[in-house]
Amino acid sequence: MSPTLLVGTRKGLFVLSSDEARQDWKVSDPLLKGWEVFHAVPDSRDGSVYAATNSFVYGATVHRSEDRGETWTRAEELGLPEDTGLTLEKTWHVRPGREGEDGRLWLGGAPGVLFRSDDSGKTWEAVQSLVGHETRDKWNPGAGGMCCHSIQLDPDEPNRMYAAISAAGTFRTEDGGESWEPANTGVAADFFPDNPFPEVGQCVHKLLVHPARPERLWQQNHCGVYRSDDHGRNWERLEGNGLPSGFGFPIMMDPSDPDTAFVIPEEGAENRVTPDARLGVYRTRDGGESWELLEGGLPEPAWVAVLRESSSSDDGGVYFGTQSGSVFASRNGGESWTEAATHLPPILSVEAADWR
Amino acid sequence: MLAAEVGGKRRFEVEAETVGSALRSLPIANLVFDERGQLRQLVNVYVDGVDVRELEGMETALTGSEEIRLVAAIAGGSL
Numbered sequence: 001m002s003p004t005l006l007v008g009t010r011k012g013l014f015v016l017s018s019d020e021a022r023q024d025w026k027v028s029d030p031l032l033k034g035w036e037v038f039h040a041v042p043d044s045r046d047g048s049v050y051a052a053t054n055s056f057v058y059g060a061t062v063h064r065s066e067d068r069g070e071t072w073t074r075a076e077e078l079g080l081p082e083d084t085g086l087t088l089e090k091t092w093h094v095r096p097g098r099e100g101e102d103g104r105l106w107l108g109g110a111p112g113v114l115f116r117s118d119d120s121g122k123t124w125e126a127v128q129s130l131v132g133h134e135t136r137d138k139w140n141p142g143a144g145g146m147c148c149h150s151i152q153l154d155p156d157e158p159n160r161m162y163a164a165i166s167a168a169g170t171f172r173t174e175d176g177g178e179s180w181e182p183a184n185t186g187v188a189a190d191f192f193p194d195n196p197f198p199e200v201g202q203c204v205h206k207l208l209v210h211p212a213r214p215e216r217l218w219q220q221n222h223c224g225v226y227r228s229d230d231h232g233r234n235w236e237r238l239e240g241n242g243l244p245s246g247f248g249f250p251i252m253m254d255p256s257d258p259d260t261a262f263v264i265p266e267e268g269a270e271n272r273v274t275p276d277a278r279l280g281v282y283r284t285r286d287g288g289e290s291w292e293l294l295e296g297g298l299p300e301p302a303w304v305a306v307l308r309e310s311s312s313s314d315d316g317g318v319y320f321g322t323q324s325g326s327v328f329a330s331r332n333g334g335e336s337w338t339e340a341a342t343h344l345p346p347i348l349s350v351e352a353a354d355w356r
Numbered sequence: 357m358l359a360a361e362v363g364g365k366r367r368f369e370v371e372a373e374t375v376g377s378a379l380r381s382l383p384i385a386n387l388v389f390d391e392r393g394q395l396r397q398l399v400n401v402y403v404d405g406v407d408v409r410e411l412e413g414m415e416t417a418l419t420g421s422e423e424i425r426l427v428a429a430i431a432g433g434s435l
């Protein structure tokens with residue numbers, strides 16, 4: 001395996017490549033210059049790469065490359081129907097469909113919208129069942145806009161998937177996107193003091209489904225870290241047992257161990273920076289019962305922020321990128337870290353790719 | 357950025373009756389116009405050096421061999 005990282009930044013996409021040791025990294029020149037790359041992801045079905053791209057001049061779109069970033073094409077049709085009363089603000093997250101679903105992709109964006117493509121990203125159709133969800137009037141934008149930032153496919157059940165929107169919460173479909181059910185039971189919305197456990201309105205920051213145990217979901221939220229063991233029907237809050245703060249954005253998993261997860265806490269909603277100048281990755285190996293600080297090789301003091309899409313993991317590694325333009329990589333489950341890149345533009349996303 | 361979207365090409369020759377129809381015939385039309393077909397706020401359009409806002413906007417008639425320029429507005433400061 002030749003680990004590759006797709007690093008989306010405020011000013012273009014960078015490709016980091018290394019060898020099995022993940023010690024020395026080569027950093028490409030910027031691709032998609034001028035575009036804010038909110039997320040870039042490889043499509044294992046055909047080797048192409050998709051990027052959710054935004055420009056303050058030219059709007060929100062999706063780019064696709066079939067030659068590892070040498071050349072790019074752009075979505076031809078992407079927008080919201082006029083009768084929704086909504087217009088597309090940003091694209092946030094691209095999720096390739098399953099094996100056998102040739103050409104299918106999912107795209108999350110703002111304001112709280114999900115799209116589907118069946119032609120490899122040329123044209124996109126809004127998923128009306130979620131865009132026009134009956135609870136939409138109870139959704140509110142977070143600081144980054146009302147973004148649909150997490151799209152997770154159940155690896156076993158082809159009609160089950162999840163979408164997470166800040167601040168609307170998590171939604172699950174069991175029928176391939178025809179209908180969506182809120183999946184927020186047990187997830188706090190402490191910013192609603194009169195009703196801290198509403199049906200919707202939770203500020204989920206990042207949602208992941210474990211590939212080897214798909215009933216297990218992990219969630220980093222504005223109000224805590226959570227785990228579900230029943231497809232998101234019920235959630236258990238997990239901090240207060242080693243974490244300095246329940247607030248943070250990214251969450252990572254070990255694809256081979258459903259009990260292991262990693263978070264990077266921040267001081268809190270009003271000061272979004274690593275607590276006590278300690279850039280640390282906190283790991284649980286017991287399903288969130290306890291957390292331990294991993295700091296080997298990470299700088300201190302460091303007042304750092306890591307955005308929701310700026311972390312990733314694969315079978316051998318854990319990775320994250322900072323708003324201050326550094327990428328850190330670990331090849332041993334977070335025990336020690338190497339600074340794989342520095343002085344990049346502010347990092348918006350990190351995605352591990354297995355490019356052979 | 358616009359040129360990069362079309363393989364580096366910076367100039368197109370098109371036949372059209374209005375500025376809007378000329379721009380909509382370009383392969384970068386969906387960057388210049390939003391999903392409602394409106395010219396994006398930070399894209400400036402000049403016809404022979406005159407801002408189309410001082411003319412008839414996208415309805416400005418083309419009668420000869422005018423040169424249309426697309427220029428991103430001066431903006432930013434927070435990025």
